[in-house]
Amino acid sequence: xxxxxxxxxxxxxxxxxxxxxxxxxxxxxxxxxxxxxxxxxxxxxxxxxxxxxxxxxxxxxxxxxxxxxxxxxxxxxxxxxxxxxxxxxxxxxxxxxxxxxxxxxxxxxxxxxxxxxxxxxxxxxxxxxxxxxxxxxxxxxxxxxxxxxxxxxxxxxxxxxxxxxxxxxxxxxxxxxxxxxxxxxxxxxxxxxxxxxxxxxxxxxxxxxxxxxxxxxxxxxx
Amino acid sequence: xxxxxxxxxxxxxxxxxxxxxxxxxxxxxxxxxxxxxxxxxxxxxxxxxxxxxxxxxxxxxxxxxxxxxxxxxxxxxxxxxxxxxxxxxxxxxxxxxxxxxxxxxxxxxxxxxxxxxxxxxxxxxxxxxxxxxxxxxxxxxxxxxxxxxxxxxxxxxxxxxxxxxxxxxxxxxxxxxxxxxxxxxxxxxxxxxxxxxxxxxxxxxxxxxxxxxxxxxxxxxxxxxxxxxxxxxxxxxxxxxxxxxxxxxxxxxxxxxxxxxxxxxxxxxxxxxxxxxxxxxxxxxxxxxxxxxxxxxxxxxxxxxxxxxxxxxxxxxxxxxxxxxxxxxxxxxxxxxxxxxxxxxxxxxxxxxxxxxxxxxxxxxxxxxxxxxxxxxxxxxxxxxxxxxxxxxxxxxxxxxxxxxxxxxxxxxxxxxxxxxxxxxxxxxxxxxxxxxxxxxxxxxxxxxxxxxxxxxxxxxxxxxxxxxxxxxxxxxxxxxxxxxxxxxxxxxxxxxxxxxxxxxxxxxxxxxxxxxxxxxxxxxxxxxxxxxxxxxxxxxxxxxxxxxxxxxxxxxxxxxxxxxxxxxxxxxxxxxxxxxxxxxxxxxxxxxxxxxxxxxxxxxxxxxxxxxxxxxxxxxxxxxxxxxxxxxxxxxxxxxxxxxxxxxxxxxxxxxxxxxxxxxxxxxxxxxxxx
Numbered sequence: 024x025x026x027x028x029x030x031x032x033x034x035x036x037x038x039x040x041x042x043x044x045x046x047x048x049x050x051x052x053x054x055x056x057x058x059x060x061x062x063x064x065x066x067x068x069x070x071x072x073x074x075x076x077x078x079x080x081x082x083x084x085x086x087x088x089x090x091x092x093x094x095x096x097x098x099x100x101x102x103x104x105x106x107x108x109x110x111x112x113x114x115x116x117x118x119x120x121x122x123x124x125x126x127x128x129x130x131x132x133x134x135x136x137x138x139x140x141x142x143x144x145x146x147x148x149x150x151x152x153x154x155x156x157x158x159x160x161x162x163x164x165x166x167x168x169x170x171x172x173x174x175x176x177x178x179x180x181x182x183x184x185x186x187x188x189x190x191x192x193x194x195x196x197x198x199x200x201x202x203x204x205x206x207x208x209x210x211x212x213x214x215x216x217x218x219x220x221x222x223x224x225x226x227x228x229x230x231x232x233x234x235x236x237x238x239x240x241x242x243x244x245x
Numbered sequence: 246x247x248x249x250x251x252x253x254x255x256x257x258x259x260x261x262x263x264x265x266x267x268x269x270x271x272x273x274x275x276x277x278x279x280x281x282x283x284x285x286x287x288x289x290x291x292x293x294x295x296x297x298x299x300x301x302x303x304x305x306x307x308x309x310x311x312x313x314x315x316x317x318x319x320x321x322x323x324x325x326x327x328x329x330x331x332x333x334x335x336x337x338x339x340x341x342x343x344x345x346x347x348x349x350x351x352x353x354x355x356x357x358x359x360x361x362x363x364x365x366x367x368x369x370x371x372x373x374x375x376x377x378x379x380x381x382x383x384x385x386x387x388x389x390x391x392x393x394x395x396x397x398x399x400x401x402x403x404x405x406x407x408x409x410x411x412x413x414x415x416x417x418x419x420x421x422x423x424x425x426x427x428x429x430x431x432x433x434x435x436x437x438x439x440x441x442x443x444x445x446x447x448x449x450x451x452x453x454x455x456x457x458x459x460x461x462x463x464x465x466x467x468x469x470x471x472x473x474x475x476x477x478x479x480x481x482x483x484x485x486x487x488x489x490x491x492x493x494x495x496x497x498x499x500x501x502x503x504x505x506x507x508x509x510x511x512x513x514x515x516x517x518x519x520x521x522x523x524x525x526x527x528x529x530x531x532x533x534x535x536x537x538x539x540x541x542x543x544x545x546x547x548x549x550x551x552x553x554x555x556x557x558x559x560x561x562x563x564x565x566x567x568x569x570x571x572x573x574x575x576x577x578x579x580x581x582x583x584x585x586x587x588x589x590x591x592x593x594x595x596x597x598x599x600x601x602x603x604x605x606x607x608x609x610x611x612x613x614x615x616x617x618x619x620x621x622x623x624x625x626x627x628x629x630x631x632x633x634x635x636x637x638x639x640x641x642x643x644x645x646x647x648x649x650x651x652x653x654x655x656x657x658x659x660x661x662x663x664x665x666x667x668x669x670x671x672x673x674x675x676x677x678x679x680x681x682x683x684x685x686x687x688x689x690x691x692x693x694x695x696x697x698x699x700x701x702x703x704x705x706x707x708x709x710x711x712x713x714x715x716x717x718x719x720x721x722x723x724x725x726x727x728x729x730x731x732x733x734x735x736x737x738x739x740x741x742x743x744x745x746x747x748x749x750x751x752x753x754x755x756x757x758x759x760x761x762x763x764x765x766x767x768x769x770x771x772x773x774x775x776x777x778x779x780x781x782x783x784x785x786x787x788x789x790x791x792x793x794x795x796x797x798x799x800x801x802x803x804x805x806x807x808x809x810x811x812x813x814x815x816x817x818x819x820x821x822x823x824x825x826x827x828x829x830x831x832x833x834x835x836x837x838x839x840x841x842x843x844x845x846x847x848x849x850x851x852x853x854x855x856x857x858x859x860x861x862x863x864x865x866x867x868x869x870x871x872x873x874x875x876x877x878x879x880x881x882x883x884x885x886x887x888x889x890x891x892x893x894x895x896x897x898x899x900x901x902x903x904x905x906x907x908x909x910x911x912x913x914x915x916x917x918x919x920x921x
Contacts, residue, residue, distance in 0.1 A: 028873060028874050028875075028876070028878070029869050029873050029874065030439070030443060030476075030479055030480065030483050030868070030873065031480070031483060031488075031868035031869045032869060033869050034869075035868040035869050036488075036866065036867060036868050036869055039484065039866055039868060040866075043866075058396070061398060062398060184398075186398040186399070187398065187399040187400060187401070188397075188398050188399060188400035191399075191400040192400070234825070235825060235826075235827060238825075238826065239827070
């Protein structure tokens, strides 16, 4: 046998092809991973309840006791911000009931020291998005459309990822989502079979602007 | 008859290459630069400067990312200043240099030999440098990918009716085409360097005398280290060359690929430059709203490209003593081209100024007056003094062939063209229709630092390419030479391959004509599959081997059509159906604005498909192949021509092949039985 003249051994091509395949496959995998992660609930913190100073339960207060959303979030129908209740609101009841519950000590301290409770924010939009709760309620966008069934949340968590596509989907076709004024605070409301017809009527009745206007950049970004 | 000038030095030599050059000497001269690094001290000094400038770029961009585009001194209304001036300048150099190489290939110009590699390398490096500007001039550069159409959570598309998005398509496409063209052209040269490295490694070991192994082990050790280093280089070049072995079938597809990519690239150049020009001309800004602008941009780009190639050619010729390969004829041609393009560019400028002068638009008059004697008047006079005046020297042949003159003028032209882009952008933006939108702009230190830094990026890329890659096209230079290798009277190595199973029988020739005749004769005898390996594509080889025409370029055309129609459909779907948006009152289906990105993407689709088709159909990469077992096969990329008959079919008989080879008029230098 003569020594081989080949610069590369017989296995070199297999390694090169494997490397090329791994390179191409790795790139593809990387892109798919970035795409999947950037759409995942984990990335947007959906379903995660942050630890709060008091483990307030919407399930108990709004669901079981049936307190109206607006009892605490008083400006939700009229202002950009829905309003977060001051300690005084808690104390309407808790000065009468569960007055010694250890769980509520921070609430009582807050009142005594005249310092607000520092809740951790659950739902957040970027600063460059100008969102107004009042107009959405007035035109028939229900609480649960964006916040989920809050009255079933033992601890409050983010129900939806507020991506731009989430907003745009409704702004492009509001008739698919708007409900009658009476149903806005109904946590169980679901679009029915007649939704498109009913929604179109609501769009007309509430003077909701055209999709072209609603998707204008300056509607949300000013 | 013109009188013969008295001064003989002013006459052009009648040859394009030094007549003493041959296949092997061309390889030695060019490979020497990669292996022996003549002038390595100068290289290190230049590289230190280039890396220093690269550091300046890193610092400037870092500060920019922290602080924002305000650091450049850009303001309202001069929102584009040195960033876009530099972008236009770099991409002008890139497209012009590319166009020089691609057009000379398609036109069959003999002079491209020494210039193509320089032009293509400059094109690639300048595109990279140009490409960073549109990214870093964004408010939030880390979101640059928002310019590209990809499925996103914003439910947004790029706005295809805006010319700004053309840049994203054009740069990506041009980079793809330029890199493909560069790589395809370099593939055979990389194989040549691979084989040169093997040969040099063998020589290094042979030079170490046998007795030195005992008497001077250190010396022998050095030879061994040198050889090992060369073998490592051979491996790297070998992987980059993807196992290229210069088979006739390879060459046939390669030639089609190279020309098709060149053709696509010329379309990209026109699409990119006119697209960039329409980005300005499509506005109503005074000084921009001009139908002449696209022609001006193309002419300016070509002028810049030729100037950059000239500067590169003169510097390389001087540094590495390549006078025999880059001859006065090349220099004269470059000088003549600079003159012609300078006049063309001057004509475009004069025509648009003339149109403004005889017009009645007072805003345009003001814009032109501002160019002449506004705060940035120096830029306008810089264009005249640096770009258009010096090229007039090239009316004289004596100037055209003087390297110093060429270098000086080409650097002036590059500076003048930079001023030209400055005039176009800053003088117009500085003052448009409203009194309130007039604001003086001054070049900021960070803007200048960023530009200086980007020259470092290009220079360091070019220096690396000079150091490790074939500095001129070995293949292109060999085109001018008769396909004849060094005469060899000594019988070559004769091997019978022992008892190993045979792959085939090979014959080595020193003349292409003999190899073609042998291949034709052997094919007619139907003894097995005949192939021909040569350092250059031989026009007779496909006929000799009855390969047929095999139009691979159809794949490129099909891919280009698919890419173009696909992009057009995407633009139409996005703006017409999925992303309805009122923008400047433009119609939903405003097809003219879809043409530029569609054309650009068509060309890159075609170019990349062509490159892949060439490789896949040639069964490359194939690093290990029985053909490499042919004794002395390294010379197949140097100055030898091999014909092989592979053991394929019942009629194969090594003795019959050897007998047939003995019957030939042009006898092979050596014949060998090649093991599998």
